[in-house]
Amino acid sequence: MLISILEQLINGLRTGSIYALIALGYTMVYGIAKMINFAHGDIIMVGAYTLYIGIALLNLSIPISILLTVIVCSVVGVAVEKIAYKPLRNAPPLAVLITAIGVSYFLQSVSLLIFKATPIPFNSVINLQSVKFGSLNISGITIVTLIVTTISMIILTLFINKTKAGTAMRAVSEDKGAAQLVGINVNKTISMTFAIGSALAALAGILYICQYQTLKPTMGALPGIKAFVAAVLGGIGSIPGAMLGGIVLGIIESLSKAYISTELSDAIVFGVLVVVLLVKPSGILGKKQNEKV
Amino acid sequence: MPHMLKIKNLNVYYGHIHAIKGISLRVEEGEIVSLIGANGAGKTTTMQTISGLLRAKSGSIDFMGRNLMKTEPHKIVELGIAQVLEGRRVFANLTVKENIQMGSYTVKDSLEGLRQARKDIYDKFPRLRERKEQLAGTLSGGEQQMLAMGRALMTRPRLLILDEPSMGLSPLLVKEIFEIIKEVNKSGVTVLLVEQNAKMALSVSDRAYVLETGKISIEGKAEELMKNESIKKAYLGA
Numbered sequence: 334m335l336i337s338i339l340e341q342l343i344n345g346l347r348t349g350s351i352y353a354l355i356a357l358g359y360t361m362v363y364g365i366a367k368m369i370n371f372a373h374g375d376i377i378m379v380g381a382y383t384l385y386i387g388i389a390l391l392n393l394s395i396p397i398s399i400l401l402t403v404i405v406c407s408v409v410g411v412a413v414e415k416i417a418y419k420p421l422r423n424a425p426p427l428a429v430l431i432t433a434i435g436v437s438y439f440l441q442s443v444s445l446l447i448f449k450a451t452p453i454p455f456n457s458v459i460n461l462q463s464v465k466f467g468s469l470n471i472s473g474i475t476i477v478t479l480i481v482t483t484i485s486m487i488i489l490t491l492f493i494n495k496t497k498a499g500t501a502m503r504a505v506s507e508d509k510g511a512a513q514l515v516g517i518n519v520n521k522t523i524s525m526t527f528a529i530g531s532a533l534a535a536l537a538g539i540l541y542i543c544q545y546q547t548l549k550p551t552m553g554a555l556p557g558i559k560a561f562v563a564a565v566l567g568g569i570g571s572i573p574g575a576m577l578g579g580i581v582l583g584i585i586e587s588l589s590k591a592y593i594s595t596e597l598s599d600a601i602v603f604g605v606l607v608v609v610l611l612v613k614p615s616g617i618l619g620k621k622q623n624e625k626v
Numbered sequence: 627m628p629h630m631l632k633i634k635n636l637n638v639y640y641g642h643i644h645a646i647k648g649i650s651l652r653v654e655e656g657e658i659v660s661l662i663g664a665n666g667a668g669k670t671t672t673m674q675t676i677s678g679l680l681r682a683k684s685g686s687i688d689f690m691g692r693n694l695m696k697t698e699p700h701k702i703v704e705l706g707i708a709q710v711l712e713g714r715r716v717f718a719n720l721t722v723k724e725n726i727q728m729g730s731y732t733v734k735d736s737l738e739g740l741r742q743a744r745k746d747i748y749d750k751f752p753r754l755r756e757r758k759e760q761l762a763g764t765l766s767g768g769e770q771q772m773l774a775m776g777r778a779l780m781t782r783p784r785l786l787i788l789d790e791p792s793m794g795l796s797p798l799l800v801k802e803i804f805e806i807i808k809e810v811n812k813s814g815v816t817v818l819l820v821e822q823n824a825k826m827a828l829s830v831s832d833r834a835y836v837l838e839t840g841k842i843s844i845e846g847k848a849e850e851l852m853k854n855e856s857i858k859k860a861y862l863g864a
């Protein structure tokens with residue numbers, strides 16, 4: 334029993350840390366551009382297909398394919414911002430929201446046109462043996478996922494808090510006007526935010542596809558929406574909040590799948606979100622004043 | 627020699643609201659010039675248009691002979707105009723030290739040079755040194771004003787614009803802030819000062835403009851304006 338709970342917790346931690354990587358993109362973009370980038374989940378799909386192209390079609394090595402995936406996702410993320418969102422900087426939030434949903438459909442349609450609707454099987458690029466602790470069995474993919482997400486989060490945290498560019502990002506998210514008047518280029522900072530968020534989504538996409546091993550054009554939607562919930566749960570705009578929200582959500586999902594019902598697990602996840610927002614509308618680690626999402 | 631700052635026939639709108647109606651003014655190198663006027667006259671609008679945060683519909687703004695009408699705000703900072711915005715606008719969730727560091731964001735200098743620049747700021751505002759590691763949001767109003775000024779000075783401006791630096795401060799602090807403004811000016815920085823506290827502003831200025839509902843109604847030497855009957859009545863409370 335104890336072992337089973339422990340296994341479920343570890344599973345939850347694995348899925349949750351992937352949600353957390355994606356949630357970071359939502360929360361950073363929200364912090365800087367004050368918008369919900371609903372196309373963010375589809376960057377996971379772009380990443381998964383890019384990895385597939387690199388490995389299966391171009392026969393590139395795994396490290397090169399991973400690098401290619403991260404670069405392509407960053408470029409797509411930055412391009413989406415420049416083409417679709419930047420012209421709407423001063424537009425009403427509803428227009429931005431509808432545009433973001435449009436971008437999401439656009440990315441899915443492009444991938445549907447190129448790769449068709451039939452799911453493509455894909456073999457995991459992570460070939461690490463599972464590790465046994467007594468009767469507790471931890472899969473190689475879990476270990477790699479936890480290591481990659483932990484390192485990514487540490488680097489991101491150091492970058493945001495200790496570097497000049499990271500401090501400038503925090504300054505822009507607080508007060509764009511004042512940031513411009515110390516000489517910060519707000520457009521560049523926004524591009525950088527989209528690039529970093531998309532790079533994290535690329536990593537999440539790689540880890541995700543190694544776990545689920547099937548490619549389809551809509552594959553980014555579900556992890557995307559869950560990660561969005563995670564970001565809101567943790568407090569949208571808060572970086573530690575996105576990390577915490579992702580992990581909490583992953584664990585709740587895993588435990589409810591194992592001990593309550595697979596069908597109900599999503600309902601439970603959203604139920605938890607509703608309860609948290611009723612008790613603390615700004616999310617677990619969110620700031621007090623917060624705009625409606 | 628060109629004027630340091632020259633504004634001609636500037637018109638600024640908020641949607642259909644015509645906030646600035648064809649004003650012209652100039653600032654010469656080394657001066658302290660103040661812009662006084664009642665609440666809502668358009669002072670902040672004028673200053674933010676100079677810095678590029680707002681865009682004019684027509685007219686011209688030239689700084690050191692260069693047209694700024696299409697220059698991006700962060701480029702204007704690099705050209706040498708710094709502005710302390712109305713309400714200070716320090717980065718509340720950044721520490722005092724980080725706020726000061728952000729001031730030198732575009733400054734190209736050695737690490738040693740930047741360290742010296744920060745030291746100069748802390749010497750000018752010793753209270754900031756004591757609170758270096760504190761979040762800026764936890765500072766008092768006067769300290770935030772000093773931080774905003776320190777941050778602006780870190781950009782190494784040739785022209786420093788201050789929008790209502792005395793707002794909400796005790797008379798003692800106002801005096802202290804104005805002493806610092808005079809000092810900064812003596813060190814070679816030209817100052818354009820926006821104030822509702824006309825008495826204080828005129829006492830440190832070389833020249834001044836009076837703004838009334840988007841138009842300049844009176845301009846001249848500060849000492850002459852101080853004796854002007856209508857200014858005395860409207861702005862000096864005499």
Ligand SMILES: Nc1ncnc2c1ncn2[C@@H]1O[C@H](COP(=O)(O)OP(=O)(O)O)[C@@H](O)[C@H]1O
Nearest residue numbers: 640643645663664665666667668669670671672
């Ligand atoms: N964001 C805005 N939208 C619409 N009108 C504005 C805005 N900001 C200022 N105004 C109007 O423009 C005029 C000038 O305002 P402002 O420049 O702030 O004056 P001051 O700084 O002299 O108090 C006022 O009538 C004010 O109501």
Ligand SMILES: [Mg+2]
Nearest residue numbers: 669670671712
């Ligand atoms: Mg004002």
